[in-house]
Amino acid sequence: MSWPVPPFTQEHEDLRDSIRGFLQRELAPHAQRWEEERWFPNDVFEALAGQGLLGLKYPAEYGGQGGDYLHESVLCEELARIGSGGTAAGIGAHVNIATPPIWKFGSERQKQRYLVPAIRGEKIGALGITEPGAGSDVASLRASAEPASGGWVLNGEKTYITNGVRADFIVTAVRTTAEGGHHGTSFLIVDRGDGVSSSKLDKLGWHASDTATIAFEDVFVPEDNLLGPLNEGFRLIMANFQWERLAMALGAVGAMQLAWERTAAFARERHAFGRPLSGHQAIRHKLADLAASTYACRCVTYDALRRFVDGQEPVSEVTMAKLLTQRACFELMDACLQIHGGAGYMREYWVERAARDARLGPIGGGSDEIMREILGRTLSL
Incomplete structure (x- = not known):
């Protein structure tokens, strides 16, 4: 029997077992087809909603499960079990970056109109921040909203937006x-x-x-759809980044653990020169190093998570977790592919896809370079 690792309790581990079973039964069998079709169906959101998984951290009054960020963290880790980074990303964009600003900063009317149906899987959300000419430089956004009678008229573009094709609503920075x-x-x-x-x-x-460029041409947005205070969106964006980056770190830890388990099993079963791959010191030591990397990433991430759920403002710790885990995850996937040899380069093996999927980690949600800049400031360098 394995004991819960703080900050998780047995309740969270029971939830983990339930989520893992559901994902492996209902979603994982379709992962290869969805990757080939370059689309997963919208009814995935309804299926997740039926299990209460789109509202783990949201209050029951909005249709949520009344849990907290620790419950959501379990889902973040387990999404890797689907076997499709794209499917996990679409789900994660909905629950971890599009709906949290509405919950935290939205009016009651906005919560009823957007958060409630989002938790039910009836409306799908996206977050629109990055632009063709402004990625990491959030303060230089060009999309603009001009005042009009009863609201604003929006013009501009957003790009690299996850759920950008399917989204029913876009929480947009302008x-x-x-x-x-x-x-x-x-x-x-x-x-x-x-x-x-x-x-x-x-x-x-x-x-x-579905990652997309979204164009807004003379789009009327009613004044009721202003989220948070006028002209103070930059502060809200920065606040939202903390959970987004922590969720990415948790997702990387889950993906690393799964990849290690599968690669270790492969190394035990695959024979070369008369013995299992794991019987060769070079492979055995590489797997030991990868296990240590996974453990270190989990420790750093769980420390940041503990601080976050305790109500601290762990900007340095979250930034470190994001920086460390994303690069380590990509490097681990590359090493796992190497252990698989030529088979790892074939599309029929999971590790080929995992290596490609992991490459976005050091870019999305704030690049490695931006993470280092943030750390430089927080460390008074």
Whole structure:
């Protein structure tokens, strides 16, 4: 029997068993087909909602399970078990980056209109921040919303948006002053409709997810769809980044653990030169190093998670977790592919896809370079 690792309790481990069983039964068998089709069906969200998995951390009054970030963290780790980084990314974008701002900063009307159906899997959300000319430099966004009678008229583009094709609503960061920047940016909830168009992007990995460029052309957004205070959206974006980055770290830890388990099993079964691969010191030592890397990433991530759920503002710890886990995850997948040899380079093996999927980690949600810049500031360097 394995004991729960703090900050998790037996309740969380029971939830883990339930989530893992559901994902392996209902989603994992379809992963290869969804990757080949470069799309997973929208009814995946309804299936997850039927299990209560789209509202683990949300209050029961909105249809959630009344849990907290620790319950959500279990889901973040277990999504790797689907076997499709794109499917995990689409689900994660909905529950971890699109709906949290509405829960934390939205009005009661906005929660009823967007959060409630999102938890039921009836509306799918996306977060629109990155632009063709402004990725990591959030203060330089160009998409703008001009005041109009009863609201705003929005023009501009967003790109690299997960769920960008399928999303029913996009939580969108826009300039609401001529200068924009730290005190001229706002969040608007934009419904898909007239003037909103999406162009799907072709990617190295995450094939099952719909990543898109979204164009807004004279889109009217009613004043009721202003999320949070006017011109203070930059602060909300930064606040939202903390959980997004922590969720990415948790996802990487889950993916690393699964990849190690599968590769170790392969090394025990595959024979070369008269014995299992794991019987060769070079392979055995490599697997030992990968196990140590996985454990170190889990420790750093769980420490940041403990601080986060305790109500601290662990910017340094979350940033370290994101920086360490994403690069380590990619390196581990590359090492696992190497252990598989030529088979690892074939599409029929899971590790080929896992290596491609892991490459986004050091870029998305704040690149490695931005993480180091944040750490430099928090460490007074």
